[in-house]
Amino acid sequence: MDNRPIGVMDSGLGGLSVIRIFREQMPNESIVFVGDQGHFPYGTRTQENVCQLALNIGKYLMTHDIKMMVIACNTATAASLPILQKELPIPVIGVxxxxxxxxxxxxxxxxxxxxxxxxxxxxxxxxxxxxxxxxxxxxxxxxxxxxxxxxxxxxxxxxxxxxxxxxxxxxxxxxxxxxxxxxxxxxxxxxxxxxxxxxxxxxxxxALETVKTAKKMLADSDQLTGNDQPGEMKLYSTGNFKDLQTGAEKWLPGDHFTCEHVDIPED
CATH class of the missing domain: 3.40.50.1860 (Rossmann fold)
Incomplete structure (x- = not known):
């Protein structure tokens, strides 16, 4: 078993749709989420720029001692998945x-x-x-x-x-x-x-299949949490964290979480 958290990233609030499935399917896993609202939107940026942003967030998530990273953003998955899989010493999956x-x-x-x-x-x-x-x-x-x-x-x-x-x-x-x-x-x-x-x-x-994939990978490597209580949830925004907090209160009703601003550089 492995009680370290799962790291999740998105360009903004969209990743909450993936976290919502995590909370339904794997409620005891702890999650650290970064919504990159400070650099939103990703969809109009270059692939190279998005890749660098995703890599910087991945390195930040590693400071939380995560056991897996989920790129809960299709744009970032398309731009950065192979690079993050190469650069980070943990499993990285996209959507x-x-x-x-x-x-x-x-x-x-x-x-x-x-x-x-x-x-x-x-x-x-x-x-x-x-x-x-x-x-x-x-x-x-x-x-x-x-x-x-x-x-x-x-x-x-x-x-x-x-x-x-x-x-x-x-x-x-x-x-x-x-x-x-x-x-x-x-x-x-x-x-x-x-x-x-x-x-x-x-x-x-x-998101449904992504969480299923994450659960299987963790189970196969005996890395599912041993906790029998709801996992902790830490949410970070590179922009206005109040927007992320409002979104989480709407889309993750009843869940307990902390929500803060974090500065992650663009390059």
Missing amino acids: IKPGAEAALEQPKHDRIGVTATEGTIKAGAYPKTIHELNPNVPVIPKAAQPMVSVVEHNEVGTPKAQEVVNEELSIFKDKQVDVLVLGCTHFPFLSKEISNLLPGVKLVDP
Whole structure:
């Protein structure tokens, strides 16, 4: 057993959608989370810049003696996963491969849609990964950067949220996809609005498969915690930590956590 915490990072509040699944599936594990709101958004930055930001956060998380790092950000996964796996002395997993596998495991997946940030779509990460697993499935990608801001500005559930979703994802009504991968960890918080627009389309949240992957890796190496109490949760923001605290209170109701600001350099 290993009682050290799991480190999780994201460009902002979206990583809370992954932590939410961790708390459901592995409630006794302690978590240290960094939301990089000070450098938000990642989706419009260069791959090199995002990679450096993710590496700096990984090094910071190592100061908390973490046993595993989860890149709970599709843009950062696409830009930095191999580098972090090479540079850090712990297992590092991302959200893209688990999301791709989950899409292909759906009973009907003749046409797969992917919505994500501009950075993830430009990197071609999901079509590439899906086609490595099954080259015969058409993949329709669509960047939806404005949907990230809806979540960051706590506008989920408002008429504006539905308007933005309708505008950004209308292509999938025309293309008639069977499955839509929510290729940004902010987007599961907009599942209701997306389903309103695309009834009958199966939404895939990569967070579910990512947590399943993390749990299996820790179990296989006998590194699951031995604690039988809820794990500690420490949240850090490189921006205004009050925004992260508000998001955590909304999306992680009933959980106990601490929330602070942290300075992590850009280069």
